[in-house]
Amino acid sequence: MADLELPDTYISFIQNVDTIIMGQKTYHQITTELAKDMWPYPEQQSYIVTHRPKAQTDKLLFTDKDPVSLVTELKKQPGKDIWICGGANLIAQLVEHDLIDVYQLTLIPTLLGQGIRLFSENRAPKELCLLRTVSQNGVVELTYERKKNVTTKDRS
Amino acid sequence: MADLELPDTYISFIQNVDTIIMGQKTYHQITTELAKDMWPYPEQQSYIVTHRPKAQTDKLLFTDKDPVSLVTELKKQPGKDIWICGGANLIAQLVEHDLIDVYQLTLIPTLLGQGIRLFSENRAPKELCLLRTVSQNGVVELTYERKKNVTTKDRS
Numbered sequence: 001m002a003d004l005e006l007p008d009t010y011i012s013f014i015q016n017v018d019t020i021i022m023g024q025k026t027y028h029q030i031t032t033e034l035a036k037d038m039w040p041y042p043e044q045q046s047y048i049v050t051h052r053p054k055a056q057t058d059k060l061l062f063t064d065k066d067p068v069s070l071v072t073e074l075k076k077q078p079g080k081d082i083w084i085c086g087g088a089n090l091i092a093q094l095v096e097h098d099l100i101d102v103y104q105l106t107l108i109p110t111l112l113g114q115g116i117r118l119f120s121e122n123r124a125p126k127e128l129c130l131l132r133t134v135s136q137n138g139v140v141e142l143t144y145e146r147k148k149n150v151t152t153k154d155r156s
Numbered sequence: 157m158a159d160l161e162l163p164d165t166y167i168s169f170i171q172n173v174d175t176i177i178m179g180q181k182t183y184h185q186i187t188t189e190l191a192k193d194m195w196p197y198p199e200q201q202s203y204i205v206t207h208r209p210k211a212q213t214d215k216l217l218f219t220d221k222d223p224v225s226l227v228t229e230l231k232k233q234p235g236k237d238i239w240i241c242g243g244a245n246l247i248a249q250l251v252e253h254d255l256i257d258v259y260q261l262t263l264i265p266t267l268l269g270q271g272i273r274l275f276s277e278n279r280a281p282k283e284l285c286l287l288r289t290v291s292q293n294g295v296v297e298l299t300y301e302r303k304k305n306v307t308t309k310d311r312s
Contacts, residue, residue, distance in 0.1 A: 059203070099253060107298070109283065109285060109300060110281050110284065111281060111282040111284065112281050113251070113279075113281070117273075119267050119269045120269055123269075125267060125268050126269075127266055128265040128267065129294065133289055133291050137285060139295075142264060143212070
């Protein structure tokens, strides 16, 4: 992974983000593997959803709130985009409650064949709309938007 | 799925295929759900890998051969492309033995959240090369080629 150049869409992506939410395992992976020396999101307000809080700063808050309530509250506040950084369990809860507006998936050209599923524990299939695909250096970025729920009642 | 239009790359794909291999479950799904009335691959030689053979024709053969031996033999014969139609277990065995040259993946814009993994039981990650991406009507087709194994010995 270290020598793999990602598409340069990351800079414009992160510039539109002012809030980042992640679970305990993702936080652990970032701080012990991916970016050991320096917290990589100094410009954003980050929330770590965990029951094991650590020393926090203005920009890095630990919370044991239910992620569904946390995201519902944050979405009501004005601001830029909220990035659900991971992991799969946190994402699953938000997908289930239809709280994810845009899915941005990056596909690395490697078959792992095992590991944690990105999407799990959904009770019912969710239809998405493809917004765009970008491919660079063998890496594909797929951006999907969730479909608005249309019920018979809404249509009448 | 019924009203989802797939990219029109299928016709040129199938025209380059003269041999199709699938497992018992995929065969069952095709003949009981996807194409109940007529076998959809009349132009190709199809092999169904199963221990439960049914009445066969010239174009539709049932075999209880090990799929690795079957594909190894067929690849030695002249002809067009061999399509490994599915399912996941059959694919896993061929991936493991590096017998798949090209991976053509079609992504439907639906989060299932459960079901059979497309790639499973690989012992080690496999690096692929992205050949192309095509997107149409919200469906994305990704084509990858396996990387040639390069060892220190080959390079010397």
